[in-house]
Amino acid sequence: MKLAAKILDIADRGVLLNQVDARNIGVVEGDRLQVMNHANARTVSAHIDTTRTMIEEGTVGIYGLTNRALSVVEGAEVEVWQAAKPASLEFIKKKMNNLRLTRDETRTIVNDIVNDNLSLPELSAYVTANYINGMDMDEVEHLTLAMVETGSQLKFSNRPIVDKHSIGGVPGNKISLLVVPIIAASGLKIPKTSSRAITGAAGTADLMEVLAPVEFSAEEVQTMTEKVGGVIVWGGATNIAPADDRIIVVEYPFKIDARGQMLASVMAKKFAVGANLVVIDIPVGRTTKIADVAEGRKLAREFIDLGERLKMRVECAITYGDAPVGHTIGPALEVQEALAVLEGAAEPQSLIQKSLSLAGIAFEMAGKAPRGQGYQMAEELLRSGKALEKFRQIIEVQGGDPTVTAASIQLGAHTHMVNAPDSGYVVELNNHSLVSLARLAGAPQDHGAGILLHAKPGERVDKGQPIFTIYADRGWRLKLAIEEGRRLMPVLVEGMLLDRVPTEYRL
């Protein structure tokens, strides 16, 4: 059936049909419609909503995200028909029945994910089945390659290409802002794609956006990397391994991250940017994805195994994840802290040591430094100011202001300092509560919002001494965070009784 397109400014996927047309096509709401744009021969399938009045007969309403793929202009004629059942459904059911999927079956599923042929409930069934029944390493390899093939890829003429990834779960983990310029300052190339926070207070892309634009195509990422040695961009805009962006949406409510899927998603992004030397940061702690060192080592071996299958060298760093990295949580605060280190600050040690360690591993893998000497090489690049100079080049090539300094970063104008209710030791920082508080204050959307910690675990504080400050761009956001902050108790200070056995509580 031919219908006239009406573009609906609704930021979702879907089409809206008049109920008379729906009946004539033989579909009901919840079914899927195939829509073809004759002008460019593109075809997409989309969830059907129906209406009696909002769309007249002979017209089809097309929601914004669906038209992003279709690119039809208002009023143009489109051809529509009931979408056939995607072949993937059979393969997803196979996985639900705990059978192994072949390479072709996995490729079909990933293709249907990327081309929007699967509804979110269908995708959720796939993700749930993978979570429950798991994948063997062959299946993980197939999934990785399918994710790579269904997106853009960088093709550098010279290797090595370095990449770095943290599997997350630690607030304030701004180390990429140091690791990337340190590695690029050595002459190695590092085209770093990163994520925005979904449940966190600030992803690396949210941080970099304080300093420069982060949305670039894969081609632009390649060109900029060839020019200055590194970039820090938002992966979501590059079309690199785009299947992952959709998978994350259905994983998010359950905070699940099926092991095989996580391996595939991380390694697909690294493979697609052409990286052949990869450093993986695996934070271990009560609130991270990995509870103990033994589990961290197991995951590390899986990353290394998958890397070998893909002809990539992988090394993993098991890192401390029970407390935030540095003293800041939230975009502008974290950027300020990282810039200060690049400018020569001797603190915070947790941030500096972690960044230098990871950069050092990359130098040793690349043969830039002998085993055991990578850390010193990274330290030298930081101390000499070469990393700062490189970071300024990166900011500039991405379209930001290279003269930026830590002092010039704009923090939230509304602040509230929280003081210790009693004298004692800081026995615990609750990562979840800290992140919740930063988000209530407006992070990551409000760049100036976040938390500045004045005391870290094991430190002694006196009654009335500041323990943290909440920053917000907007007054009502600050109010919200203060109210909730009382309930959330993100920093636990214990009194004199515990003072008698402090070493047991030193973390």
Added chain:
Amino acid sequence: MKLAAKILDIADRGVLLNQVDARNIGVVEGDRLQVMNHANARTVSAHIDTTRTMIEEGTVGIYGLTNRALSVVEGAEVEVWQAAKPASLEFIKKKMNNLRLTRDETRTIVNDIVNDNLSLPELSAYVTANYINGMDMDEVEHLTLAMVETGSQLKFSNRPIVDKHSIGGVPGNKISLLVVPIIAASGLKIPKTSSRAITGAAGTADLMEVLAPVEFSAEEVQTMTEKVGGVIVWGGATNIAPADDRIIVVEYPFKIDARGQMLASVMAKKFAVGANLVVIDIPVGRTTKIADVAEGRKLAREFIDLGERLKMRVECAITYGDAPVGHTIGPALEVQEALAVLEGAAEPQSLIQKSLSLAGIAFEMAGKAPRGQGYQMAEELLRSGKALEKFRQIIEVQGGDPTVTAASIQLGAHTHMVNAPDSGYVVELNNHSLVSLARLAGAPQDHGAGILLHAKPGERVDKGQPIFTIYADRGWRLKLAIEEGRRLMPVLVEGMLLDRVPTEYRL
């Protein structure tokens, strides 16, 4: 935040926010919004879409299905805030991790399903986890009771109340149109709620709708049953065990029907109408849900076990499911066939025998007939015309025309007869293909559409002799069915070679 409501005529669940308001609330598209109607204190949560232009600041668009629960009037003020994470997510994750759920956990999940607090992808994860990890009989009992408690219930002052259910998979299974009036004609009460076809050609509710309205509240169902002894209504309108309607939506793409969920959904509907004597029809065949008799017996024992826990007596009939019941598939055709039997037709035997057997079981369970005599009692009620008289009362009480006859039923005006391509035996009727064909012709929405079979398995046909006729209400639908009919081959006729060993192919 307070916003003015704008009702959007979109047959879906959801709200549409201006992006400025969304940012102020702190939500993005895909999050969920809690909306409160001050006028009636009702609160619902709904999926958020965002727009820059379609909804202005200070206003929230409310989609049709969401407003069905909220009942807000155009322009009225509503209070909105970001919906808290439903408690169910934790319990669904527990089931994903293959742990047993408690009664309270199951109740919380079912409450969230009914109150729309779970998104479809979240619900899909629950259904998938139940499918993969299964439920024990305690969990099934809890799920059944939770489904009952979250919907309307009938409370008859006198027992027994009879009910009947077929677990489906056989086309043309119009037996409820005979079983219900036969049982009601005996003086027993049978408040039959039934479904519309989702993947089939006609559900019992689609059939009854040819004769009378089928959408009633639970109260109306009770009143009508007390008046004439029985009804045949659409369960979806009654608010009886409404959780099931949402679960079906996410099961549908995969054609899964997790065992425990199926048991719970069937028995919840029976329990909620007050039934304490239940006959379950379990068709066994290549294209039904149950592949062989042993599996059918196992399922029967589970139904009986669950019934005992709920203080309901259950008997099951394992029935033949490899071919359609009777000769017709599609609403009007099936109604005509059933009415003809009530009016005295001696054919088709498959329909008559199955209906009398099931009614007979109910009579024996209720003590209306001695063991072994139920069938004869049912036959007497059919042959005497008492069942027809009762059916006319049922049609009348539901608001239909009680003078209707088989001859007066309007069939599709567009027909096409398909003849045997060769002489031979009908060795197979493909249930799936027959249903697809009937649906292509317009069933179940077009009441006159369907298939009339002239030959059934084991019958000999000569070349050129009619084997089936396609009916359609609309010409282009008939054309579609004819074109596809060639490919679907719903009736397989084999030639002379097979003629030598016909008994092996007689089904």
